[in-house]
Amino acid sequence: MKAQVVLFDGFDALDAIGPYETLVAGGVEAELVTAEGPREVPAGLDMLSLRATGKLDPQAGGVIVVPGAAAFTEDEVIPLLAAGASTVGPVLKETNAVIATVCGGSVLLAIAGLIKGRNATTTFVGLHVLESMGVNAHRVRIVDDGDLVTAAGISSGVDLGLYLLEREVGVQQALTVEELFGHERRGTVWRAA
Known part of the structure; x- marks a missing residue:
């Protein structure tokens, strides 16, 4: 399995790093990417920036992880997610990969018109x-x-990474990483019937 973690200006660093590090620890080939290609990408709240090393490839299969944005209020975060939706959304329309999101990443997909009528969660x-x-x-x-x-x-980004490991790679791999991280998954997983 391959994983692409999509960065966009204003992304939330923990939303991206949590699943990225979890998947890598589980032996998954993961890469930080943008819709535009390799570049330095500033996180929200002027916290830090991460270097995307590749361009989002919608045909690569595997999993594409979309983080949310970092801001203090809904009035600040929605414009960041809308800007991300304008660059990431068109590329994701062309994919057959599993799309995974953390926090406001699902709102980004909704703004892009990609998940109307679907089941999803976000920050409560x-x-x-x-x-x-x-x-x-x-x-x-x-x-x-x-x-x-x-x-x-x-x-919930680490929990997402562990869930994806369990679902796509196997239970034992997820348990190994959970033990390595000293992390116990929590909360309910809702599955489509």
């Missing part, structure tokens, strides 16, 4: 935003809707 304070965009929002830690796997708030 933002569930109303998903609902207003026609998404079936669930107040759970992870929602598995087949080729769309979404995780709740910022701290």
Whole structure:
């Protein structure tokens, strides 16, 4: 399995690094990418920047992880997610990969018009935003809707990575990384019937 973690200006660093490091620890080939190609990408809140080493390849298969954005209020975060949706959204329309999101990443997909009528979660304070965009929002830690796997708030990125390892690689690999990290998964996983 290959994983691409998509960065965009204003992304939330923990949303990206949590699943990235978890997947890499589980033996998954993962790369930080942007829709534009390799570049230095500033995180939100002027916290740091990360170097994307590749260009998002919608045909690579595997998993594409979309983080949320870092801001203090909904009024600040929605414009960052909308800007991300304008660059990332068109590329994701062409993919057959599993798309996974952390926190506001699902709102980014909703803004891009990619998940209307689908089941998803986001940070619990933002569930109303998903609902207003026609998404079936669930107040759970992870929602598995087949080729769309979404995780709740910022701290759920490691849980998302472990869930993806279990689902795509195997239970033992996920348990090994969970033990390595000294992390116990928590919360409910909602799965489409």
